[in-house]
Amino acid sequence: xxxxxxxxxxxxxxxxxxxxxxxxxxxxxxxxxxxxxxxxxxxxxxxxxxxxxxxxxxxxxxxxxxxxxxxxxxxxxxxxxxxxxxxxxxxxxxxxxxxxxxxxxxxxxxxxxxxxxxxxxxxxxxxxxxxxxxxxxxxxxxxxxxxxxxxxxxxxxxxxxxxxxxxxxxxxxxxxxxxxxxxxxxxxxxxxxxxxxxxxxxxxxxxxxxxxxxxxxxxxxxxxxxxxxxxxxxxxxxxxxxxxxxxxxxxxxxxxxxxxxxxxxxxxxxxxxxxxxxxxxxxxxxxxxxxxxxxxx
Amino acid sequence: xxxxxxxxxxxxxxxxxxxxxxxxxxxxxxxxxxxxxxxxxxxxxxxxxxxxxxxxxxxxxxxxxxxxxxxxxxxxxxxxxxxxxxxxxxxxxxxxxxxxxxxxxxxxxxxxxxxxxxxxxxxxxxxxxxxxxxxxxxxxxxxxxxxxxxxxxxxxxxxxxxxxxxxxxxxxxxxxxxxxxxxxxxxxxxxxxxxxxxxxxxxxxxxxxxxxxxxxxxxxxxxxxxxxxxxxxxxxxxxxxxxxxxxxxxxxxxxxxxxxxxxxxxxxxxxxxxxxxxxxxxxxxxxxxxxxxxxxx
DNA sequence: AAGTTGTTTTTTATGGATAAAAATTCACCA
DNA sequence: TGGTGAATTTTTATCCATAAAAAACAACTT
Numbered sequence: 001x002x003x004x005x006x007x008x009x010x011x012x013x014x015x016x017x018x019x020x021x022x023x024x025x026x027x028x029x030x031x032x033x034x035x036x037x038x039x040x041x042x043x044x045x046x047x048x049x050x051x052x053x054x055x056x057x058x059x060x061x062x063x064x065x066x067x068x069x070x071x072x073x074x075x076x077x078x079x080x081x082x083x084x085x086x087x088x089x090x091x092x093x094x095x096x097x098x099x100x101x102x103x104x105x106x107x108x109x110x111x112x113x114x115x116x117x118x119x120x121x122x123x124x125x126x127x128x129x130x131x132x133x134x135x136x137x138x139x140x141x142x143x144x145x146x147x148x149x150x151x152x153x154x155x156x157x158x159x160x161x162x163x164x165x166x167x168x169x170x171x172x173x174x175x176x177x178x179x180x181x182x183x184x185x186x187x188x189x190x191x192x193x194x195x196x197x198x199x200x201x202x203x204x205x206x207x208x209x210x211x212x213x214x215x216x217x218x219x220x221x222x223x224x225x226x227x228x229x230x231x232x233x234x235x236x237x238x239x240x241x242x243x244x245x246x247x248x249x250x251x252x253x254x255x256x257x258x259x260x261x262x263x264x265x266x267x268x269x270x271x272x273x274x275x276x277x278x279x280x281x282x283x284x285x286x287x288x289x290x291x292x293x294x295x296x297x
Numbered sequence: 298x299x300x301x302x303x304x305x306x307x308x309x310x311x312x313x314x315x316x317x318x319x320x321x322x323x324x325x326x327x328x329x330x331x332x333x334x335x336x337x338x339x340x341x342x343x344x345x346x347x348x349x350x351x352x353x354x355x356x357x358x359x360x361x362x363x364x365x366x367x368x369x370x371x372x373x374x375x376x377x378x379x380x381x382x383x384x385x386x387x388x389x390x391x392x393x394x395x396x397x398x399x400x401x402x403x404x405x406x407x408x409x410x411x412x413x414x415x416x417x418x419x420x421x422x423x424x425x426x427x428x429x430x431x432x433x434x435x436x437x438x439x440x441x442x443x444x445x446x447x448x449x450x451x452x453x454x455x456x457x458x459x460x461x462x463x464x465x466x467x468x469x470x471x472x473x474x475x476x477x478x479x480x481x482x483x484x485x486x487x488x489x490x491x492x493x494x495x496x497x498x499x500x501x502x503x504x505x506x507x508x509x510x511x512x513x514x515x516x517x518x519x520x521x522x523x524x525x526x527x528x529x530x531x532x533x534x535x536x537x538x539x540x541x542x543x544x545x546x547x548x549x550x551x552x553x554x555x556x557x558x559x560x561x562x563x564x565x566x567x568x569x570x571x572x573x574x575x576x577x578x579x580x581x582x583x584x585x586x587x588x589x590x591x592x593x594x
Numbered sequence: 595a596a597g598t599t600g601t602t603t604t605t606t607a608t609g610g611a612t613a614a615a616a617a618t619t620c621a622c623c624a
Numbered sequence: 625t626g627g628t629g630a631a632t633t634t635t636t637a638t639c640c641a642t643a644a645a646a647a648a649c650a651a652c653t654t
Contacts, residue, residue, distance in 0.1 A: 001611095003613090004613085006614075039616090041616085041617090042616060108605075111605090120606085141606065
């Protein structure tokens, strides 16, 4: 049966809102709550029902929001709020990228399903979805082959990334001066400078900044295939660097500086400067990835 | 339950081999047959069992191959040899590309499953697989949105195609003179000339030639993401032009001529000629697609 | 000992069942 | 009359069962 992670997560989020007094005494309407949490009204009603049952609110009037203090114990444990497919994704990514899974390994849906404690259909869906990343290949009526997260893969990936990034950067630089994206770029530049100032203890924040920056560059001239490709990059890097923390601070510091040069080049509207700065940044990103592939932590 | 299309197709193919006397009196071993047909021995045994049952061969000795003439009636009908997933694919592609399905339409798995007479899991798998083509988007816990096979889609597609093709063509032209691919290109050129001579009645053959040519260009410097992207192109064009035959002969004739110019440019090793010829060919391919989108047959 | 055929086990493809979540419908009221 | 709460219907996510196909194993033959 379907998991009730949507309900449990919504429940926890509601408790949070109550604790932080973002939900005040006359409880908001179900529709308002629904919009706030991004779930259906059906789920909200289930949450309210549960809150009532536990005596956290009084249902009849609903004017008394906190009938009693919210206790840490009221929250559902985090595992129970994670959708099944995310759970499968995590485990499979770990199995593929982190473990010692060799290139050429055959994937057995049934065995993985047993190992991870889920039904085969979940595994199947992930494999189909994931096959677009170029790390898996299907043999009909037989199984799947894991191609391996290899140097060749990284090189293929970066060749495309460079093509796309240069194309987008050029188009970005050529934009009209009135484009609102220039403003956004300035904001991002400031965020970079802020982070640079506190790099010692905030270096983890780089990753989201990185993402925002590269997405912004693509925004000037959107192309769905480029966006899709950037999804692949984000996905792969997210998992890869999650388990590979070697030199993280140093890496991020260097990338931050490169970004700033790249941003300034864009702001200058000087195409050749842009190409040099973007190229330099991507080269060093590639080197970083290759290094970590050859000498895994 | 799983369909037995693999068995039925293997059975038909075996009958074919017998009729064409490619299987002679002392029947080949099960393993030899297995390799020949690309199925498992289990399936071959089932085929042989069925042939025996129907009296087409005599099992005890297996020396008498044609115990009786093969009758047209012995063949399983074609529909029964088509794998379920291909069946689903065909129907869904027709629904999306050919019918009057508007951009923004919500896709209902259950309804489609009923409409096509299959289980929802098949629909789901197709949708997940197909979502990488950029025509569908998923809303978790809700449904899918069909983005529409629109002009914007075609433009996005061709922008990438041009980038990839120029990149591959350049690298092809820069290959060493000893590369075996030059030989292949010459062969392909001859095939083009042959087809050009008989274009009046063989114009349908262009499509496979087109495929071979563009794949060959990519072979000089393979990149899995480019290959994957070319799969998308092939897939979309296959279905689109299958239902859009307007001016087919004329279109193919023009493309053939463009290919020849492109091939000659490659053979000349002259990079700027290559770029011009490739660019010209892709532009006209784009125009053709856009026209057919705006004025569907 | 390699290649065959016969048998058993494992795995994939596909339909179907069901709880959760979403969507829709209904009734009511300020 | 639009917004709110309640009830009902529809759809998705997920597991499970089973036939088909593949793979592994065993026994035999030349």
